[in-house]
Amino acid sequence: MLKSIKKALRVLLAAGIAAGSLGAAPLAAGDTVTLVGAGATFPYPIYSKWFDEFHKKNPDVEINYQSIGSGGGIRQVTAKTVDFGATDGPMTNDQLFAVDGKILHLPTVMGAVVVVYNLPSFNGKIQITGSVLADIFLGKIKSWDDPALASLNKGLSLPSVPIVVIHRSDGSGTSYCFTDYLSKVSDAWKSKVGKGTAVNWPAGLGGKGNEGVSGTVKQTAGGIGYVELIYAVQNKIPFMAVKNKSGRFVEASVEGVTAAAKGAEIPADFRVSITDAEGEDAYPISTFTWLLVYERTGGRKGEILHDFLLWMLNDGEKIAPSLGYAPLPDAVAAKVKEAAEKVR
Amino acid sequence: MIVLAPEHVPAFPPVPPSREAAGGSAFSRSGKWGDRLFHGAALSFSAGILLLTGGIGASLWRNSALSRHAFGWEFLIGRVWDPVAGQFGALPFLYGTLLTSALALLIAVPLGVGAAIFLSELAPRRISDVMSFLIELLAAVPSVIYGLLGIFVLVPLVRRFLEPVLGKTLGFLPLFSGPPYGVGFLSAGLILAIMVIPFIITVTREVMLSTPKLLREAAMALGATRWEVATTVALPFARSGIAGAIFLALARALGETMAVTMVIGNTPVVSASLFSPGYTMAAVLANEFTEASDPLYLHALVEIGLVLFGATLVVNALAQLLVWSVKNRGGRR
């Protein structure tokens, strides 16, 4: 019996290598071109849909995107091991300086980071302000029936349950957006913790990925966390309405995110934060997400990038709302188109 | 591999008589070159391992330079891990790794060796083979799956039953104090134990089955009961194999990444309580490495890898010492 198992093993080994190397010769003739991209997990759902649709329209193009995180995207595109990157946290000037060549930040969609919570046998929409949120995540507010929360939610009796903070343990653009917002609305947060894809969280547990945070919140009574909108919706986890700069409590939605972008001033290189934006309907914890593309990639790959970007602006954007992402506002889209035209 | 040569063989392995003595026949000449080549091949592959490991160590050393120069030895006792402020200390991770691995072994070794004894001595051969096969299947399960099982099954169980029960009965001990989060050192230790038991069982059983019949029969002839045969003959015979299995298990536990990070809570704290969430070196590497784009941050993470590497060095050195001390106490029957 062992002999035949060994034989099977050998066959498998050989088959594996054969299968692997089989394709190398004939298809190297250049019929299908593959682009490799890496980066943020935040837009992964919409990107995977886009690349799939684009492949259907152009069967000889395969775009292989792996969501290893915004920082990973920045690193790999700088090292040129991938053809393009994706990030929710824009590159810093130092990072751009380290690049050999010119990288463009091209916004693709916008998304919302929502504050999810778990209070069993409690029904009602919780409202919260940025500074109270910061205090919770700083560990200063420890119980759900704290007066700070109660005063914002008159008419709801919040239970006397300890708050369990849940944050991201991995580096993440979602964290970047969230901490960016907290830094703007709380001086205490700004000085003690700051903003980044990974920070020194003063309180709480760490979950891996949006899935980790939503999963942990769902299982922990009294839990509070932050995730990308689509994760809260798909997993049916309640999330809070947040007070925006204009004083209104807004729930996350495609419209709220679009309104946030309207209020912001978009610089020429598109690196901008739209958290805590002005505007009646703006949802305060919104963010752009960008593709990192070299202005000159050259060859067939450069052409494909160019074609894809234009397709994305014309057709791709229309699919975005179905997955919970806000398409770019027209003014921004027009500017992005101009920049995309230069990519080759 | 810590191997205790069977003591009934003073010089092992035996070396064939010298070729020269046999005269220069064609037969012995081919033997000589064959021997040389063979020895050379085996030697070079062994040297290859040294090169590989040395290369990894060197690479870790080089790529952690910034962090080593910034923090020096304080890196090992620092408790703060702050990427934004550029302040890095490895103590919580070191503590977490050691604690969870120790807990895992504490649970897995007695259970595993016990089960292996049952499978090799008591169970009918057929059943034993089938069970063993199934156990080997478990070894193939990816750590991610263990992680998922951890989140969906183990952690809720621990949070709802194990931790409250332990808290009520033994809660006066600092070891079992604190709120039952579910995620934490205890769950991590448990999941590691589960992951590591298949190795222990498989290797122990295999080695015990390889006990020469002669030895067993000799013991039986002297009137030993079945249990006594197992403990006085088979177990000692298997001793080095078991030690090897334990170190295999320990190595796996020290470096286990994906499963641990899903159940440990990923919070860099040092706490005496098993209920507390924590962090390990491997887990922080998995979580933060792909995203770290600041050079100091990156180097600090690589330094954690270096510390883990160093911890492995130390643990294995201790193991070697243990083996030598057992040997030198003349303690081989």
Next chain:
Amino acid sequence: MTLIAFDSGRYRRRKLFGRLAFASTALCAAGVLSALFFILGYLWVHGISSINWDFLTKLPKPVGETGGGMANALVGSAELLGLAGLFGLPTGVFAGIYLSEYGHNRFGTIVRYTTDILNGVPSIVIGIFAYTLFVLPMRRFTALAGGAALGAMMIPIAVRTTEEFMNLVPTSVREAAYALGIPRWKTVVFIVIPTALRGIVTGIMLDFARVAGETAPLLFTAFGNRYWSRGILEPTSSLPVMITHTPFPPMRTGTARPGRRAWFF
């Protein structure tokens, strides 16, 4: 036979103790096995409904769409394991042979110690090392790099089991061979190894099994691929990476995969 007093109190006590001791080991076994069966059962139950022909032959669909499969991950994993075997098995087995036959000296001790160290290096560190060695200079993510990383991880177990089981071959067998004038290397290759083969093969299977489920080292080397990978110089999908990247609900379908694959091994 009454040469030994089988009904003496002492004998009965020893027997009883032995029975109790065995009973406790049976408990250990029962505990362990029930936990393990639970795991296998869980994987089976939750994943079996999703395994169909599509699953085995189609490419994955984008997030949010149902259907699709993991065909490229299956092939990718096979490819990676093949490469890993190529890198790791010869090194590991030969080194194990060296240690068993020639390695009872200082050098042997150093090699053993180093192998244990290598075993302890976390998989993600090996992945990072493979990244620096293969991916950066080649400017691409490749299955080759992934296979190399997995291969490095296979070495320690291969060394240890090979050495252990070769040591278990009684010296009488070797001595008999030398007495017949068989050269040393032939003795090892044609006599000692076949005798130790059962254990060595078990070790190798365990080795493949362990490495088949590794995710971390692949994240930075083989990377992942939505489509078919076209050769060892391309990034490739693999089962564990696929499972990590698949968000919540579809995750269940991934769980049965390793069950099947483990079965296969």
